Amino acid sequence: MPQSDLQLEIAHLLLIDIVGYSKLLVNEQIEALQELARIVRITECFRNAEEKGKLIRVPTGDGMALLFFRSPEEPVRCALEISQKLTETSTVRLRMGIHSGPVSQVRDVNDTINVAGSGINVAQRVMDCGDAGHILLSKHVADDLVQYRHWQPYLHDLGEYEVKHGLRLNIVNLYKDGLGNPNLPEKLKRRKRWKQDANVIVRPVRRRWSFPTILILSALAVAIAWSIYFGFGRLTRPGIAAAVVPEKSIAVLPFGNLSEEKANAYFADGIQDEILTRLAKISDLKVISRTSTQHYKSTPGNLREIAKQLGVAHIVEGSVQRSGDTVRVNVQLIKAANDSHLWADTFDRKLTDIFSVESEVAKAIADQLQAKLTGAEQQIVSAKPT
Numbered sequence: 431m432p433q434s435d436l437q438l439e440i441a442h443l444l445l446i447d448i449v450g451y452s453k454l455l456v457n458e459q460i461e462a463l464q465e466l467a468r469i470v471r472i473t474e475c476f477r478n479a480e481e482k483g484k485l486i487r488v489p490t491g492d493g494m495a496l497l498f499f500r501s502p503e504e505p506v507r508c509a510l511e512i513s514q515k516l517t518e519t520s521t522v523r524l525r526m527g528i529h530s531g532p533v534s535q536v537r538d539v540n541d542t543i544n545v546a547g548s549g550i551n552v553a554q555r556v557m558d559c560g561d562a563g564h565i566l567l568s569k570h571v572a573d574d575l576v577q578y579r580h581w582q583p584y585l586h587d588l589g590e591y592e593v594k595h596g597l598r599l600n601i602v603n604l605y606k607d608g609l610g611n612p613n614l615p616e617k618l619k620r621r622k623r624w625k626q627d628a629n630v631i632v633r634p635v636r637r638r639w640s641f642p643t644i645l646i647l648s649a650l651a652v653a654i655a656w657s658i659y660f661g662f663g664r665l666t667r668p669g670i671a672a673a674v675v676p677e678k679s680i681a682v683l684p685f686g687n688l689s690e691e692k693a694n695a696y697f698a699d700g701i702q703d704e705i706l707t708r709l710a711k712i713s714d715l716k717v718i719s720r721t722s723t724q725h726y727k728s729t730p731g732n733l734r735e736i737a738k739q740l741g742v743a744h745i746v747e748g749s750v751q752r753s754g755d756t757v758r759v760n761v762q763l764i765k766a767a768n769d770s771h772l773w774a775d776t777f778d779r780k781l782t783d784i785f786s787v788e789s790e791v792a793k794a795i796a797d798q799l800q801a802k803l804t805g806a807e808q809q810i811v812s813a814k815p816t
Contacts, residue, residue: 438784440696441486441497441533441545442571443553444505446470446512449523449562451492459492465522466493469515475508486535488544493524495553497545502530502574506581506604509565513609527557528604529568532700548704555593559601559618563611569600569721570699584610590721591618597707600721678799679716679742681723682706685759688751698750701759701788705746708792711810714801718742737766744772746795755781761791763798773798789813 448462470476479485479498486497498504509526516522531549552568560566567575567585575581584606592598605612685702687695703720710717718740726736733745748761762774773794777787792811796803803811 438532438534438547438697438700438781439499440530440700441499441549442502442505442530443528443533443549444496444498444508445490445493445527445550445553445557446496447490447493447525447527447557449525462522465520466524469512469520469522470494470496470508472515473508473511475504475511479504486543486545495545495550497533497550502571506565506567506571506575509604510606510609513563513565517608523562525557525560525562526565527553527555527560527567528565528571529553529556530571530574530696530699531703532697548707549700552597552599555597555599556601559591559593559599559615561611561613561615561617564615565604565610566615567602567604569602569724572602573724586612588614588618590719598719598721600719675737675741675743676716677743678714678801679718680709680744680746680763680795680799681718681737681740681742682709682720682746683723683726683736683748685747686749688749688758689753691752694750694752697752697757701750701784702748704785704788705748705761705791705795708788708811709795712796712801712803712807714803715796715799716742733764733769734766743767744799748791752781757781757784757787759784759787759791763795 446466448466451459451462454462475498476485476496479500482500484499488495488497496505496508498508505528509528512524512526516524529549529552531547531552533545533547533549536544536546556566556568566588569587569590572585572587576585584604586603586605588601588603590598590600601618603612603614604610682702682705685698687698689697706717706720706723709715710719722740733747737743737745743766745764745766746761747764748759750760751758757777757779759777759779760774761777763772764770765772775791775794777790779787789812796811
């Protein structure tokens, strides 16, 4: 079998889309694309990254994708700069999506640089959720930004939604000082909301309640408290069965980064993302979302308690160590009830073959849990990202 020449790397992606592009006349489309290119090229973030050779730009037909490689702050600052320029000099309406994830550089039919991989796919899904003016972030990026005080006031968690192909994404809205769009995107109003994460700072719009409304709410609160007080004893009596945890349930905890360079933490996150995504495609498994497991980023101390909190029977732990173009991935599957190891393995691979590790791990875990895979699911688990 021929060896893949894909080189996996972590990119911080900014996807930009001209809203209403398909409704424009041809000459208006050309003018809009030229105006967008002009605005992007004069931003400081774009110029700095280009000068240092740490930027890839890819046209997308009705917009563009910008890939930065130094910091997750780069695409966010660039998006704000673009929004500022639009308010000053342009009538072009944009929406933007930001994500950090694994990509591979490939050459297309015109022998020009293009990119593939789950990183750009997720960034596309994030952007697709927005309306004109929105700057939407994946929770993955927001988790990094929220560690810095200067970003915290501008990150607004919108919750977790199901997007294209059944993928669940936690979306965060970025807006500040008149830049961005503070409104809930129309698409998200029509989609099922799974939950809202408490880790990202959320600043909801304050509402003024009328006095009758306050009285009604107060009465409801008293009634609920009364029922809880008198019903608690019955609910907690011995003999009431606890919720049954499905045997074929699993949580993939964040992989540890054992590399000397801290920047490779994104690489470890990317491998965890790929394994989790492949497992989530198996309908016979209950797989906890990355948003829920991200709370346990530090080395877990009590796996049984973590599994209880997540409502799963099994935990996957792992670590990634990268040295040059060589990667070592350690993975172990643990039965939480008795803290026993059901399976563990170590993979030493070249970067060009890292996708095969993610596929092998997902298949091994599915086999250990005796999950039944359809023919289509087997292809998905084994497939390389495109």
